Amino acid sequence: MTLPRVYTDSFPFLQGGGEMGQLTRQFDWSKTSLGTPDTWPASLCISLGILLNSKFPMFLYWGPDYICFYNDAYRPSLGITGKHPAVLGSRGEDIWPEVWAFNRPRLNAIMAGGEATWEEDQLLPIYRNGKMEPVYWTYSYSPVKDEKGFIRGVFVACTETTQKVLTVQQLAVSEQRFQNLIRQATAGIIVLIGESLQVAIVNEAYARLVNRTVEELLHHPLFEIIPEAADPFQTIIQGVMQSGDPLYLYEQPYQIQVESGSMQGFLNLIYQPYREQDGTITGVIVFCQDVTSQVQAQQELLNKSRDLELALTIGNLGSFKVDLVSRLSIHSQPIVDWFELPSQTYLLDEVFQLIHEQDRARTIQAIEDSIAGKQGGYHDVTYRVISRQNGHLRYLHSMGQVLTEKGKPISISGIIQDVTPTVVSRQALEESEAALRDAIELAxxxxxxxxxxxxxxxxxxxxxxxxxxxxxxxxxxxxxxxxxxxxxxxxxxxxxxxxxxxxxxxxxxxxxxxxxxxxxxxxxxxxxxxxxxxxxxxxxxxxxxxxITLERELQTTLENEVQKRTEELAAMNEELQASSEEVVKSNEILSTHLEEMTQLNRLLHLSNDRLKQFAYVASHDLQEPLRKIQAFSTLIEKKYADRLDEQGLTILSKITKSGEQMSTLIQDLLAFSRLAVDQDEKMIVSLQRVLARVLESLEIRLQETKADLQIDPLPALLGDESQLRQLFQNLLSNALKFVKAGEMPRIHVYSQLITSADLPPELQTVLKAPRYYRISVADQGIGFEPQYAERLFEVFQRLHTRQQYKGTGIGLAICQRVMENHQGAITAESEPGQGATFHVFFPT
Incomplete structure (x- = not known):
């Protein structure tokens, strides 16, 4: 119930204190063992005055019933939903049943005259946010004495350290993984610390290399264990520590004492300075690989180690309070230092401008949402600020609660924690785990x-x-x-x-x-x-x-195959000895066949020469008159167009267009005929590069049509690059040409490696290679009837008139000839209005 105004004014220690001060004043204390405030001892009044107006999280247990008090700074630790405000005025045993078995003995000890206590990172699970949560605390219990020196209560100052503890635990697991990775590495790794070069980390590979055990080396100065290696390695290591520069040595000779005398060899070495978080060099990491038997085939060491730094300390806390009427924010000194504010009082909106621009909108939204009553008026947000003095980045975690009066928000009270070490450590942990996952995946x-x-x-x-x-x-x-x-x-x-x-x-x-x-x-x-x-x-x-199943199966198969081939070779040797006369006869027959093949080859070259001669004649004798027709028609159009009537101009236009069509037809016929004789030597060709050049030649057409073109990764194969460009130029040109009215072309080029069993049935008796690359060009154009799928590849075959779609009817015939030259095939599949897909099959 609300105390009378005059009653409240009689107790100044209850004035102020934000939300908890108001709740304390409104609480009906007559129903508790403490009675009304006018009966409270001075020691309790003074303690409450300090607690309610402090910006540091504080809690107070009073009397034998351990009646509970707390302030606004402690309020966020109770979560969004749960014990707040039920904790206020409750008996400790009633409100903290989940931790009372732990807290009661400690409180009793303090009340019995014990000294103040200090607990760091203590796990005390509590009920908050609608569930039990594991929470870690750093806190102290201090006795509160009355005027006569009797202990009447226990004062608690506390900070929640859950995030810090969890991060430290994660780093410990990561460190253990890092140590395990080093131990299992095949290369020798050793970490030497301090002027004495004491061994901090060493793996089995290094121990075997120097003929020692890990136990003999660990935590001992290295050159006390292997003094014979001090020259020259001790000087080298000290030099790296002094310069701070890594050092790489190849084919470095070394000598180690063993029971039978000495062992000599060669090492590839990497010396890396070992740096602390502040950059101080305190040691050297050494990676070594025995390359005695591979001196002529040097290998660069690939193993690099990153040192995980455990440098997490308890973050500093700062408190703030915002007057939502004036929008003025009052900050404790740590926040002033972090934001580099000119004073402890600053406009909230100007503070917002100091937040990193990438985090600003999100942070403002979180705080404005809490002012609007969302999330119970509570905000919890992490953001960055950049120092204007040195440019350093700082991560800050803000938690606050909006306080209301008569249903209206009047202020925000909260704390800000510098979580930079935690965030940096977490990022290092994620990078380390990613590197570990990559290494495991790679292996x-x-x-x-x-x-x-x-x-x-x-x-x-x-x-x-x-x-x-x-x-x-x-x-x-x-x-x-x-x-x-x-x-x-x-x-x-x-x-x-x-x-x-x-x-x-x-x-x-x-x-x-x-x-x-x-x-x-x-x-x-x-x-x-x-x-x-x-x-x-x-x-x-x-x-x-x-x-290693496949390795063992291959090993067994290889052994069986070797045995089988050995037996077959023995049998073949006997057969060869018995059939020497047959070989002589076969050689005579082969000689006759070779003479016949020579004659046929000569005739083939003669045929190709004649075909080339025809191509030249066609190129010159057919195109020369055509060029004159085109030249004269152009001349007529320029000089006499004004003397021709409409019919004359129409006839002249038809002559010009017919000339262009005839020229295109002759060029396509020449290209088709050349494919039969111009067989360049085949080489490995990247289809990705071929498509790139085709797209360059079609660039204007692609821009005009606004085509949506998707090209998946394509293989490299044995072929004639010029012919392959012709192939894909024709296929893509058709896909751009035969589109539905009013729609833009959509084309997808993709590939798949298939076996001969996956070939279309009509190709399985023709193509004999065991595997093929199937390259597909699919569009969403007008399509065609399936019965025309084979007719498309015949010379001069068209499914549409020239008035509908331009073309000579030779392009797909050229595609088929290109695939025949590559011992492959081309097929097409379509339905009217459903687009078309052309498949080309290349043997691998």
Missing amino acids: ELTTWTIDLTNGQMYTSEKYARKFGLSHTEISLEEAWSMVHPDDRGHLTRLWEQSLSPESNGRFEAEYRILNAETSQPLAIQVIGQHYRNAKGEAHLFLGTARD
């Missing part, structure tokens, strides 16, 4: 994790798909049931060896696994690593799996 690996504490196996999505699992979490019993029965004994021995105390925990095996869905056996190669807890017990097993 065609699947990943898995076995938790020995709960007997569960967790797999990647790729692992589940490949081996027929419906989900990515299975029991070890189910995983074991998938192992081929004949391989279980061998796998058990390797597993037990990797778990033995003498083992380094590495596990490598090849065995068969039964697909969970089809029961098909698959051969896999597994590489994994056991990890032990503080008690030395193996509790986690991480690794990769690779499907």
Whole structure:
């Protein structure tokens, strides 16, 4: 109930305090064990005055019932829906049942005279936003004493750190993956830290290279373990640390002491400075590959490692309050520093202008929505600001609550947190995980994790798909049931060896696994690593799996084929020795056939020469009179057009058009005839490049028609580039020509690799290659009747008059001749009004 005005004015400590101050004044305290405010001790009054007007999140438990008070800054931690405002005036045990078993002993200890406490990143799940949420807190409990020194309550100052804790946990998992990736790398990797060059990270590959164990090297100065390698490597490493520049060495000689004496060889080396977050160089990362046996075939090391920096600290908090009447915003000093404001009081709309332009509209909308009453008047938004002094980017997370009076919004109270370290760390985590996923995908690996504490196996999505699992979490019993029965004994021995105390925990095996869905056996190669807890017990097993079924099948097939060919060669050798006389006779017959082929080849060359001569005569003798007709008709049109009547002009126009049609016809006939004799040497031709050149020649036509043209990736194949341009020039020209009235052309060019069994039935007896590229040109034009599909490719065959569509009727005949020259074929399919699709088939 609302206290009388005079009653409220008698207690200044209840004045102000924003929303929580108003709720505290309106609360009926007579129904609580505290009684009305006029009976409250001074220590409670003073504590409430501080709490309600503080900009830092605060909470107060009072009396033996632990009656609850909190301020506006603490309010956002209760979420949008849930305990607010029910917490106010409630007994702690009633309002916090989910955490009371944890909080009660600590509160009792404080009330009994204990010292103040401090808890950092403590998990205390609470009910908010309509559900139980795992929430992490950093907070302190402090005793509140009355005038006589008796402890009457517990004062709580707190900050929610959930996001920070979750980010740190994610970074820890990423770091473990990074360490595992280094350990399983085939190249030697070692990280040296400090002036003593102490080994911080090292993998098995490097340990084997220097004839030591990982345990002998780890956490020791490197050159105390292998002093014989100090010259020249120690000087090289120190030089990299001093200069900060990476160093690449190829065919670098090295010498290592072994039991039998010394081991010498050559290394390819990469030295990379190891930098902290502030850029300080504290060590060197060394990548090394033994290239002793490949000195003449140097390989550049491809393995590059990025160091994950764990540099996440608790973000600073700043508070703000906005007067929605004057639009003035009052900020604490951290916010003033972040926004580089001239004073703590600043117009809200001017503050908005300091937000990054890409985030500004979204942020303004979120805050204006909260003012309009959406989301319960609460806003929660993250945005960026750029320092005007140094250009640095800062990420800020703002949470606030609109306070109302008589149903009208009057102010906003909230906090802003600098979450830059969290965001930067999350981005680094995402980049690292993306790089890890890319590396795994590139190596065609699947990943898995076995938790020995709960007997569960967790797999990647790729692992589940490949081996027929419906989900990515299975029991070890189910995983074991998938192992081929004949391989279980061998796998058990390797597993037990990797778990033995003498083992380094590495596990490598090849065995068969039964697909969970089809029961098909698959051969896999597994590489994994056991990890032990503080008690030395193996509790986690991480690794990769690779499907090597095809490799093993090919190996078996090759061995069988070698055996078979060996036996066949032995038999053939006997047959060859027994048939030497037949070979002599066959050579005589072959000699006769060669003479006949020589004669036929001479006649063929003679025929081609004559055909070329005809093409020249046609080009010169047929076109010369035609050129004169066109020249004279043009001359008549220029000089005598004004003397001709309408009929004369019509006749002259027909002469000109007929001349143009005749010229086009002669050019097409020449192109058709040349295809029979002009056979250039074939070479690998990119159809993508051929289409690009065709589109250049059709550029004006494409622009005029506004054609919608889609060209999918096309293959490269053996062919004559000039003829292939003719082929696609004609096909695309037809698709642009035969369109429905009033519509723009829509053309799709695509390809597919098919086997001979996928050829049209009429081509299966003609084409003999085992595989073909099928290139299709599909349009949405006028189409044609299916019975004309073969007639289209005959010379001078047309389905429409020249008045409807221009053309000579030779273009598709040229396309068919081009495909014959390429030992392929062309087909067409269509329905009237449904467009047409032309398929060309090239042997691979």
